[in-house]
Amino acid sequence: MSISERFAELAHLRDALGAVEADPSRIVMQKILSSTEAVIGNRPTILVGTNNYLGLTFDPTVLEAATLAMHEQGSGTTGSRMANGSFAGHAALEREFAEFYGVPSAMIFSTGYQTNLGLLMAILRPGDKVVLDSHSHACIYDGCRISGADFMAFRHNDPDDLRKRLRRLGAEAKGALVIAEGLYSMLGDVAPLAELCAIAKEYGAWFMVDEAHSFGVYGDRGLGLCEEAGILDQVDFITGTFSKSLASLGGFCVSRHPEMQLLRYGSRPYIFTASSSPANIAAADAALRAIRTRPELKAKLWANAERLYDGLKAAGYELAASVSPVIAVRVPSREEGARIWNALLAEGVYVNLVLPPAAPEGEALLRCSMSAAHSFEQIDTIVAAFKHVSASAEIPTTSQSAGAH
Numbered sequence: 001m002s003i004s005e006r007f008a009e010l011a012h013l014r015d016a017l018g019a020v021e022a023d024p025s026r027i028v029m030q031k032i033l034s035s036t037e038a039v040i041g042n043r044p045t046i047l048v049g050t051n052n053y054l055g056l057t058f059d060p061t062v063l064e065a066a067t068l069a070m071h072e073q074g075s076g077t078t079g080s081r082m083a084n085g086s087f088a089g090h091a092a093l094e095r096e097f098a099e100f101y102g103v104p105s106a107m108i109f110s111t112g113y114q115t116n117l118g119l120l121m122a123i124l125r126p127g128d129k130v131v132l133d134s135h136s137h138a139c140i141y142d143g144c145r146i147s148g149a150d151f152m153a154f155r156h157n158d159p160d161d162l163r164k165r166l167r168r169l170g171a172e173a174k175g176a177l178v179i180a181e182g183l184y185s186m187l188g189d190v191a192p193l194a195e196l197c198a199i200a201k202e203y204g205a206w207f208m209v210d211e212a213h214s215f216g217v218y219g220d221r222g223l224g225l226c227e228e229a230g231i232l233d234q235v236d237f238i239t240g241t242f243s244k245s246l247a248s249l250g251g252f253c254v255s256r257h258p259e260m261q262l263l264r265y266g267s268r269p270y271i272f273t274a275s276s277s278p279a280n281i282a283a284a285d286a287a288l289r290a291i292r293t294r295p296e297l298k299a300k301l302w303a304n305a306e307r308l309y310d311g312l313k314a315a316g317y318e319l320a321a322s323v324s325p326v327i328a329v330r331v332p333s334r335e336e337g338a339r340i341w342n343a344l345l346a347e348g349v350y351v352n353l354v355l356p357p358a359a360p361e362g363e364a365l366l367r368c369s370m371s372a373a374h375s376f377e378q379i380d381t382i383v384a385a386f387k388h389v390s391a392s393a394e395i396p397t398t399s400q401s402a403g404a405h
Helices: 008-019 060-073 088-101 112-123 138-147 159-173 193-202 225-229 258-265 278-293 295-314 334-346 376-390 398-404
Strands: 031-034 037-040 043-047 105-109 129-133 150-154 177-181 206-210 237-241 251-255 326-331 352-354 364-369
Touching: 043 376, 060 278, 088 105, 088 251, 088 278, 105 112, 105 258, 112 138, 112 237, 112 251, 112 258, 129 138, 129 159, 138 150, 150 159, 159 193, 177 193, 193 206, 193 225, 251 258, 278 295, 295 326, 295 376, 326 334, 334 352, 334 364, 334 376
Parallel strands: 129 150, 129 177, 177 206, 206 237
Antiparallel strands: 031 037, 037 043, 105 251, 237 251, 326 364, 352 364
């Protein structure tokens, strides 16, 4: 097989995106102006697709901490956590996560993707049973595949289907691993974690929750949807990322089981990847302090999310879920989605265009992620752009959808 033949499938995907002018690789942030604005295509553009939920990437305390760490400790660690890559900042941040969650164990990984990969590859063995939500992130599926475990998906956010899957496992349900996320990043819907956890425990299964998009956003203290659901003391493993609310790069895992510390000796992504840079660790640490001491950030995020949600709904758009920091607009096809996405870019608004297979259930979505740093003026500009685009494109509105039925 030639090189061109081996890459033919990827070339076909590229060409399909190019045919509808929806190739995301052509979008370059020429200059970052703030947490919510950048220059794209030589024009200032409002960013509504960055996962910068608390808007801390330009926060002075975060920038100062990162800059100081880089000057004092260098630009990188040049080694893994099991070699020379465990600096005092890494260990201190792990202690802070453990203390914040009230658990004995916390580990830091180099990315959020590697966090899930590293946890699942280490705790699962060939033949182990895993039951995961069908909308789980790619890194969760990849971790299960690499581990050799037997895994099956339950219908998205459906406790009854989870129960059915566990019942079919019979005695093997005991010791199985059930996996869900808090806030799902594509549709912006939340998991019924309390119900899922109760069912998992009923069958003697472990329960793992990925709070990548919900940490810092939900719960009285910002610990996520496990806190909001009141199940922090029942969940076995909670994972998260630094690249959303924590305005950095890296990932974390916490557990109520002290044995989790043993993963340091068996998690290949932890052992064989260079550790996060001092600047990334310091930025995440400063952002974590902001989550713990500045509740107004979360309040502003939710006010912004509600304003955009209400504006798009009033404009007649069909939204995929109830209000959350992720607001997904449904569009009828990939071609129409691409046209609308490009039209919004021309209006100076950047959103995420999500097409199959990344989009769940074969849908095409225009995904908006809100930030505490957005101003109401920016949000009103975003809504106005959507309204202008809707006047010249075949976008399904709630009234049109009702008529179609």
